[in-house]
Amino acid sequence: MKLASIVRSPSVSANLSQSSSDGNSEMSLDWRNFSLYDYIRYELRGTYLLENDAGEMRMRRDKFYKFLKIPRELEKFMWFGFLQCVDVFVSLFTLLPIRFLLSLWFLVTKSRSKSLRDGLSNNQGGSTLKPAEICDLLKGIMFIIGASLIFYIDTSMLYHIIKSQSVIKLYIFFNMLELADKLITSFGLDILDTLYWTATEPRGRKREHFGVIPHLFMTVVYIFVHTILVLLQATTLNVAINSSNNALLTIWMSNNFVELKGMVFKKFEKNNLFQMSCNDVKERFHLLIILFVVIMQTMKEYNWDERHFWILIPYCLTIFISEFAVDWVKHCFVTRFNDISHEIYHTYTISLSYDIASSNLKSAYSDHADTISKRMGFVPLPLGLLLMKVFVISVPLNGWYGISSIVLGFLCLITFKFWLNILLIGQALEIIEAHRADQESNNPLKRRCTSLPASRQPSMENIPANLNLPLRSKVLNKENQINNKDD
Known part of the structure; x- marks a missing residue:
């Protein structure tokens, strides 16, 4: 039959064998003896399982x-x-x-x-x-x-x-x-x-x-x-x-x-x-x-x-x-x-x-x-x-x-x-x-700015201890100079 010749083609057989190995082994079919009656029966009684594509289905449900x-x-x-x-x-x-x-x-x-x-x-x-x-x-x-x-x-x-x-x-x-x-x-x-x-x-x-x-x-x-x-x-x-x-x-x-x-x-x-x-x-x-x-x-x-x-x-x-x-x-x-x-x-x-x-x-x-x-x-x-x-x-x-x-x-x-x-x-x-x-x-290591963008001031509270040490030392020296002037 024409159907049997299509099914016996190398490309189709390879795809079917790959899908059978990924899914349940019970789904494998003897395509050589696949007749028109078998084709109609499988068309009328679907044998697909949605769980074979569970990731895609979950993604669509979330969407x-x-x-x-x-x-x-x-x-x-x-x-x-x-x-x-x-x-x-x-x-x-x-x-x-x-x-x-x-x-x-x-x-x-x-x-x-x-x-x-x-x-x-x-x-x-x-x-x-x-x-x-x-x-x-x-x-x-x-x-x-x-x-x-x-x-x-x-x-x-x-x-x-x-x-x-x-x-x-x-x-x-x-x-x-x-x-x-x-x-x-x-x-x-x-x-x-x-x-x-x-x-x-x-x-x-x-x-x-x-x-x-x-x-x-x-x-x-x-x-x-x-x-x-x-x-x-x-x-x-x-x-x-x-x-x-x-x-x-x-x-x-x-x-x-x-x-x-x-x-x-x-x-x-x-x-x-x-x-x-x-x-x-x-x-x-x-x-x-x-x-x-x-x-x-x-x-x-x-x-x-x-x-x-x-x-x-x-x-x-x-x-x-x-x-x-x-x-x-x-x-x-x-x-x-x-x-x-x-x-x-x-x-x-x-x-x-x-x-x-x-x-x-x-x-x-x-x-x-x-x-x-x-x-x-x-x-x-x-x-x-x-x-x-x-x-x-x-x-x-x-x-x-x-x-x-x-x-x-x-x-x-x-x-x-x-x-x-x-x-x-x-x-x-x-x-x-x-x-x-x-x-x-x-983001615990990200710079924590406690003020709004329009009123940012250099402060030690805004710079984590393990991040940007040169900038930290620069700000520390600036604050020490201000404190010395105040004293």
Whole structure:
């Protein structure tokens, strides 16, 4: 038979004999007498054993279990990053007004005979304001000017213009807004850093910038344009939720799943995955603020009727659940296809913890809010201006009742901000200490640095006795010289 001739070939016989010697001896067959009946019988009754490939099967099972752990580890990181975004956003309405007033007071009292341009300088002869106070003053000025401009925008007119468009036009329009938001956010972080450095750069160097006033003008234009984009996003989503035709909302939600096509099959390194994870944290917070704005606008249109609130909640929950599902599926398959362990998200959490700890040092090079904004790609000013505008036009606060409500709300908000910041700092320090303890247990001979990278000092406690003896003796001589000078 043709089957018997194939089986009797030298290559096939060699492979079969090798597999028989590796496995159970009872599995050997007499291939010379192998008939068609025997072939059919063995095809119908499988005789393979999975334990012959136990190592591969265990590896696949472990890979599957790690795949199931991705959502849990991802949410730990996302929750930690989300709380940091909340902390930065709340500080926009609590600490920034206080810091702005203090900086303005210092500017007026310390430089009555100086101009504003001299006050914003940072020369070695003595500047009127510290760099942190200059940045707070600029942030307050940008917030005030942006709020003054955004209140001239008629949200009702925008709503009716968007509502009169077709479903396809709105779908394309929303995709354009989402893309423009990502691009302008990246541009906004650069222009803000440029403004802060231009205002606080030491004098005496060669002039390599346009000046503080032109940079401030460009930053205000950016903030106004970005706020308009966010307002259009919120208005488009408001039209989708309150429309009698649910097709627009369905198409908008399906846009999240289109994101999977562009992300899942790409090659990702660990640094790229970190950037994508931080961007997902920012997008989740961004979506929460927009949904809150939509709820406030809708409740205002229906005179704060409770029934319409419970009508809106299922739509908002559906949008948020779809966002969670897309993030889980995206990260699960990105880590699977790029062979990245679920433990990488704990490493990302450690990195965020070091950001929190380093930004609270005396030698910190940036404010805590600015550090988190750069890490997450999050610019809080446009969202803050949008929320303030919607709150002012939606909630009537008049007379002493309105003033007392604003004061009470401010006190509650600043209390929450302090509590949240203390909670984040404590949690960050716990994560850092656990990370260092784990490093010391795994690498006992590795240099043990008891201080943060921003405040490293040469110390004998940081150098093991059996490692780097020349450096140890050098540090010891330096410490002896310091002690002799003190004596």
